[in-house]
Amino acid sequence: MDGESDDDAGDDDRDADADDGRDAALDAVLAAYDLKDERRTGWQLRGVDDPESVAAHSWGVAYLVVTLGDRLAADLPGVDLDRALRLAVVHDVAEAETGDVATRADSTADAVDREAKVAAEREAMADLAGPLPERVRDAWEAYEARESPEAILVKECDLLDTCLQAVVYERGDRYDPERGEPDAFREYDDLDEFFATSEPRLRTEAGRELFAAVRDRYRVERDGA
Template sequence: MLELFLELGNLKRLPRTGWLLRGVPSPEPIAAHSYRVAMITLFLADELKSRGVEIDVEKALKIALLHDVGEARMTDIPMPAQRYFNKVKGEVKALREMLSVTGREGEYLSLFREYEEELSVEGKLVKFADRLEMLIQAYEYEKAGFRNLDEFWGAVNKLRESELYRYFGELVEGLVERREKLHRG
């Protein structure tokens, strides 16, 4: 497992390339994004639980922690490049190879699939948290003066379409309002 742990260190060094391509000179590393996704997942899962929604918080956190692991090997491939190949198939292959040392790669791959295909409330929650985190980061970069990030805000529509929006719409709309105020101000 030591090799796996060392390879996971790549996530601390690899930048989120979508930001790089939009002119952010030193964008967040993948690990920073993954960390905040996990924290958002924790707090939103606990909130869902308090509202009576049946959710396995541990499972949701596992999915959140696993959702970008394949990028330690594949890097963060920006959306425009993903048109040319199947990124998910590549990530599954990378995950299978990387996680084979754990003896639980089947379980972990199943969790990754729940995230990618939004097959469970936990998978849907992590997808929601992933998109919300990206929007928070976009807002922070815009607040710091970076522009040309409008394409990232298309994720707002995906969040609004999510069944979780009925619980967390105020977060999404609050962020949209902050952005609008920033651009007016």
């Protein structure tokens, strides 16, 4: 008898499903690659010349987990640095769809609706991580919850990375408030607001010690001492 057997037809269906799954995964990865071009809003507001992308920031956070994670882990018993690295890599992936919403300390700045921001990012993750392994969405959710020692460590690194980047921009004289938004940073000079934003959100003694050391370096660069 001519024609396909039931087994052959089933194989074709499975191949088609595999192709669909592969293509959906590639589409999701390509969508996340928008992070490579998504500039961090806070630096743009301050008029930084050629500011870093969200993806560059995520690399910085991941690098801090690898290089300084042991120091921070002293206050976080049982932390798994390999798992923390996974959280660091995905922690801002949702911003490929939502864009970067800056956290501001300046009282004249528009307040961020935290619940609306998280809801928008969770919806974005449903799209971006849907076709991908469950570990992608799980890592992002774990970071957002801020309950595990790994999530706390990654948030410390997230804050420290911003402060270290401020040192880089100050050292290179790479910002000009006149290029930024005219109403941004009314209450803060130079890049001081990034330190004011970060300091109260640190949760570990080791994180606060590292923050103080980075702030000292920033002040030396800022004041030309």
